Amino acid sequence: MNDFEKQMQKVLRSSERELDTETTQRLVQSRINALNAASKRRMPRFFVPATGMALASVLALVLVLSPSVQDYPSNQEEILLSEGLDLYEDMDFYYWLADEENLQG
Numbered sequence: 001m002n003d004f005e006k007q008m009q010k011v012l013r014s015s016e017r018e019l020d021t022e023t024t025q026r027l028v029q030s031r032i033n034a035l036n037a038a039s040k041r042r043m044p045r046f047f048v049p050a051t052g053m054a055l056a057s058v059l060a061l062v063l064v065l066s067p068s069v070q071d072y073p074s075n076q077e078e079i080l081l082s083e084g085l086d087l088y089e090d091m092d093f094y095y096w097l098a099d100e101e102n103l104q105g
Contacts, residue, residue: 019027061071
């Protein structure tokens with residue numbers, strides 16, 4: 001702490017000691033009022049866990065009652081066979097087309 005800060009601290013401490021009785025009583029009453037107001041606004045202790053449990057219950061209900069997701073084939077071969085069956089049936093045509101393009105190009 002530099003000299004200026006030390007000097008200001010001494011001035012403030014001395015002004016604290018020299019407060020008149022009326023000002024001291026007003027400060028004490030203001031402090032009491034502030035503490036009482038803060039304690040009145042505080043939420044009950046059970047509110048946070050109860051809210052968490054309610055949200056967890058709602059989430060569980062949504063997951064249980066939601067419609068199930070359609071099962072998709074997990075195997076890639078099943079997907080190719082089910083969606084691209086026409087491609088495999090016409091494979092000879094595609095080979096012929098590729099040979100023709102190679103001959104011309």
